Every structure is written in C-alpha cells, then in structure tokens.
Amino acid sequence: MRIIHFAVLCAAAAWLAAGELPPPVTSGGKPLMEALKARQSGREFSPRKLPEQTLSNLLWAAWGVNRPEKGGRTAPSAMNRQEVDLYAVTAEGAFLYDAKKHALQAVAAGDLRALAGTQGFVKDAPLNLVLVADTAKSGDLTYAAISAGAISQNVYLYCASEGLSTVVRASVDRPALEKALRLRPEQKILVAQTVGFLK
Numbered sequence: 001m002r003i004i005h006f007a008v009l010c011a012a013a014a015w016l017a018a019g020e021l022p023p024p025v026t027s028g029g030k031p032l033m034e035a036l037k038a039r040q041s042g043r044e045f046s047p048r049k050l051p052e053q054t055l056s057n058l059l060w061a062a063w064g065v066n067r068p069e070k071g072g073r074t075a076p077s078a079m080n081r082q083e084v085d086l087y088a089v090t091a092e093g094a095f096l097y098d099a100k101k102h103a104l105q106a107v108a109a110g111d112l113r114a115l116a117g118t119q120g121f122v123k124d125a126p127l128n129l130v131l132v133a134d135t136a137k138s139g140d141l142t143y144a145a146i147s148a149g150a151i152s153q154n155v156y157l158y159c160a161s162e163g164l165s166t167v168v169r170a171s172v173d174r175p176a177l178e179k180a181l182r183l184r185p186e187q188k189i190l191v192a193q194t195v196g197f198l199k
C-alpha cells in the first residue's frame, strides 16, 4: 500500500515539475526580416517533444513579460488589460502560462491534445496553445481577438526563426475544450495554435 502511495506521489510530483520553466533565452534567433520571410503555416508535425528550453523561449516570445519594471508584455493589449490567457496543452497535461512567474500552472492532468482541435494533426503534435479571452478583464472580444492575433504572430515569428512548424486554428470544439481546461464562464476560447518540429 505504501509503495502505491509513493508511486502516486512521484507521478504527481513529476506532473507538477513539468510546469517549471527555465529562464527564457532572449537573444539570438534569425534577424526579424529573415523571420518574416520564412513565416508560414504548416500542418505536418513530428510527434517529437519540444525541449523545455524551446517551450520556455516560445512562451516568452508569445506573451511573456519583456519589461518587468512595468509588467509589460511581448504583445500589445487595449489599455494594457492583458486579457488573453495562454494555455499549453501537451501530452503531460494542460497548463496556464503565468507570465509574471514565467511558469506553467497545471490545470488538468493527462493527454487532452485530442480535444485541442478538430484537425488530424492536433492530437499528435507536441504542443497546442490555446488563446482565451478573459471577459472579466475586458468585455470587448474584438480587443481580445486583436491582442490574440499579435500573440499568434509572435509564435509564428519565433517558429520561423527556429525552424519549427506552426498553424493558428479556429477549428476547435469550444464547449468541449473549455470544459477540459476548466475555464470559468467568463473565459472564451479565441483560437488555438499547434507547434512542433517539422515531420
């Protein structure tokens, strides 16, 4: 019985540890104009897991804090309300990106990737980001969608710089994914975005 308890605790600890991120590397990469030249949508993904450092850099590029003294972020938001919540869905679970701590907060255990989109590649790609509007922070979904567009383009440019494949997707079963991510009624899914190595 004790051995089973120990195994359960170890599994829980491993799952929680998956939420910790190394500090982002905020130098290097392709020059901006080269990244813009390479930006494109890709729909073929290798199942290979993303290295933790890549995940850290990607999340920071997407929607990280780039001006800690003011809490400023890598993408704009109307009146700096920062109403977009960024979730990461991996084979290990679903996580909310806490930009201030640059950490992933576990929200659900298990592989929920099949719920992250309706296209075939979604369940096998290592990472699906989900961009969610928190209407408790701003009631205007247009503003949230514009901010999400900027976050999505940050992901596109990071992927173009690193040779990763990505596609932003509206094709999501919103009620099913909102339930799986345990979203509050004020939180509305805007888009999802798949990221991974090229097949």
Ligand SMILES: Cc1cc2nc3c(=O)[nH]c(=O)nc-3n(C[C@H](O)[C@H](O)[C@H](O)COP(=O)(O)O)c2cc1C
Binding pocket: 039, 040, 041, 042, 043, 119, 167, 168, 169, 170, 171, 172, 191
């Ligand atoms: C709001 C939005 C929703 C999109 N939804 C999907 C989608 O559900 N599935 C998909 O494969 N691509 C989707 N795309 C990607 C577009 O199909 C793609 O950007 C377009 O074909 C242009 O290709 P490019 O990104 O390579 O320039 C979406 C793009 C945007 C901006």
